[in-house]
Amino acid sequence: MHLQPQPAQLLACLLANEGEVVSREDLRKTIWGTETFVDFERGLNFCVAQLRSALDDDSNSPRFVRTIPKRGYQFIAPVQRVGEDSAALSEPPLVRAGNARRRLLWACGAVILVGVATLGGYWARSLAVANRQPIVAVARFDNETADAAMTRFADDLTDNVVGELTRMGRSHYLVVGNASLLRVPRDQRDLNAIAASLRASYVVLGQVQSDGAQTRILVHLIRLPDQTHLWVARLESAISDPLNVESDAAQRVGHDFSWRIIADSSGQRLPALPSR
Secondary structure: OOOOHHHHHHHHHHHHOOOOEEEHHHHHHHHHOOOOOOOHHHHHHHHHHHHHHHHOOOOOOOOOEEEEOOOEEEEOOOOOOOOOOOHHHHOOHHHHHHHHHHHHHHHHHHHHHHHHHHHHHHHHHHHHHHHHOOEEEEOOOEEOOOOOOHHHHHHHHHHHHHHHHHHHHOOOOEEEOOOHHHOOOHHHOOHHHHHHHHOOOEEEEEEEEEEOOEEEEEEEEEEOOOOEEEEEEEEEEOOOOHHHHHHHHHHHHHHHHHHHHHHHHOOOOOOOOOOO
8 A cells, every 4th residue: 555755654663663652752853854844743643644544553442553642652563574584504505505596596586676676666656646646726816805906915925825835735735826727817717627627636715805904814725626615714914014924824824724635635534614
C-alpha cells in the first residue's frame, strides 16, 4: 500500500524503536526536523491516522501502534529482522566455497534485477501518485464592496491564497489559480465546468465585503463535483495595512484549508461546520 512520505517516516521510526515508547517530540524531530510546522499536533495525528488506516489497525484495540497518553506511541507487534542464512556454515569448505561463488553471482544478478524493478516501480508509483493528487482550484475573489479600489485588494488576496496553499500543499495536492475560467466574474462562474475542465476536486471561493470601517473576508472550501461546503473562513479587519491583512488572511486560509483537503481526499471524516 502507498504511504505518503511523512506517515512512512513515522512507521520507520516506530519500527526502529519497536517495543519502546517514542515521544511525540522525538517524532516531530524525526519527521519534520527543524522545519517550521504551523500545527505539529494536528500533523502528527494525521500521520498516525494514515498509518493505522494502512495497517488496518484500531486505536481502541491496537495490534500494531499503541497510543501512550501524554507520552507518545509504541509499535507493539512482533518484529523479525531477517539475517544471513547460517545453514551454509555446515557445508564442507570446498563445497561451501563453490556455493559461495554461485551465491555471489546469483546475488549480483538479483541486485541488478531488483534495482531495475525498483526504479521502474518507483517511476510507476510516482506517476500514479501524481495522478492521484487532488487538484484545488482557486477562483478570483469577488469584490462585493462599493469601492472599486478594493478590486486590487481582492486580486492580491487571491494571489496570496494561491501561494500559501501551494506552499502548504507540497506533495499532497496541486493548486490551479491562473486558469481563465477561474478569473471570470461570479455570475459567469460555473463550478461544474471548473470540475470538468480542470479536473478539480476542490474549489476555493472568496468574497471581500464592507461593513462600515471594517472589511470582512469570507473564504469557502467546496468539494467538487457535489459542491459540498467543507469549511468557511471568516476574517474581519480594518484595511489600514493591506499587505499585512492579505498575508495574515492567506496564512489563515492555508492553515484552515490544507489539512482538511488532505484529510478529505484521504477519506477521513471532517468535523461539522460551525453553526455560525
